[in-house]
Amino acid sequence: LGICDKIVPGLLIAALTFGHLPAVFIPAGPMPSGMPNPARSKARQLYAERKISWDELLDVEAKSYHAPGTCTFYGTANSNQMLMEIMGLHIPGASFVNPDTPLRDALTRAATSRALAITAQGNEYTPVGAVIDERAIVNGVVGLHATGGSTNHTLHLVAAAKAAGIRLTWDDFADLSEVVPLLARVYPNGKADVNDFHNAGGMQYLMRELLGEGLLHEDVRTAWGSGLGGYLKTPTLGEDGGIVWNEGRTTSGDETVLRPVSDPFSPEGGLALLDGNLGRAVIKVSAVKPEHQVVEAPALIFHSQEELSDAFRAGQLERDFVAVIRFQGPKANGMPELHKLTPTLGVLQDRGYKVALLTDGRMSGASGKVPAAIHVTPEAADGGPIAKLHDGDIVRVDPPRGRLHVFVDQAEFNAREAAVADLSGNEFGLGREMFRMFRANAQPAEMGAGVL
Structure with a gap:
């Protein structure tokens, strides 16, 4: 159970230290959108200039961080969730569904069931050390570049790879950046927040585009039991409260937030x-x-x-x-x-x-x-x-x-x-x-x- 900044990389490193054990990462999701992120950033600048009071700044912060879940900007916490999904450690579509919603609860139940199904006592034993191999690490770096993810992962992902017995270097990041286009603009890289990214097609559309261009390894082992192609399904809530799996978006719902490989924000990564x-x-x-x-x-x-x-x-x-x-x-x-x-x-x-x-x-x-x-x-x-x-x-x-x-x-x-x-x-x-x-x-x- 992990969601924010240093917690998820720490948990991943810990899990890989016991690589023979199965693992499914279960996130909480981002909080609903509150005060727009650019307005919050502007308030902080005004406070730095002493043009607004501490109480006015505090009011903005309270309206920005107003509910359970990750912050809605695309910082380390939400980059974590992207990584856990694109590296095959979430169940599909789990990253950016808001907390305290029926779908979020259904995803948590499904993840728990999956964790039980992949133990050594069943027929689908999936140790975390078999999920995180070189292909999964490359997929993670590609996802970071394609989304303009957090710089913290030039530390965290290097350390996690090391825990898996894999040497990842900054030169690898640089080499991949040259061939991976930037497909998302989420604050601070744009005005939209992570809920806008999710509503535009989110992880399923992003991975569909990257897989279609041959920029991700599909032939990976995942906690879900499929290759990465199994992560193109989008979860919705069924009438019985369970999950119904649907085809994800094949076109972006908002190209100011999420674009196809054929028309990226930049031809190189972030x-x-x-x-x-x-x-x-x-x-x-x-x-x-x-x-x-x-x-x-x-x-x-x-x-x-x-x-x-x-x-x-x-x-x-x-x-x-x-x-x-x-x-x-x-x-x-x-x-x-x-x-x-x-x-x-x-x-x-x-x-x-x-x-x-x-x-x-x-x-x-x-x-x-x-x-x-x-x-x-x-x-x-x-x-x-x-x-x-x-x-x-x-x-x-x-x-x-x-x-x-x-x-x-x-x-x-x-x-x-x-x-x-x-x-x-x-x-x-x-x-x-x-x-x-x-x-x-x-x-x-x-x-x-x-x-x-």
């Missing part, structure tokens, strides 16, 4: 790999307008997102710049999401400045309209090149060319001392003491940020 003399990073480009994707500007160095917010409130950021937030990687502080940066950088972009983010931390599945080169590896706490950056160094973030570069004489740059940060504040309080061993032994982000 995630890109960056490489250069600052290391390697990933970037989500599906929500970034083409005119904002390439930024070449002076670096401004910060060691926390709060430092950047303070500089913004002090009026020190009215310029073009690349915000470098370092010592945010797995070894430094466990790699928290830097989601507080999104409204602030969005405000500055709206004011006409060329801004980008460069960090060894995470930006989450809600990475939005500002280009964000994240998960930079090697991280600053490992003495990576990001630790040698100085204020004023000219940095270029260039997704179309896959480049991440600082324009400093290489001999001079190599001779610089790597910055050292006081990380003692990360060692105590809120349970941090328990996880000290994990931070100390964390692998690089590119390897899934797991423990050695």
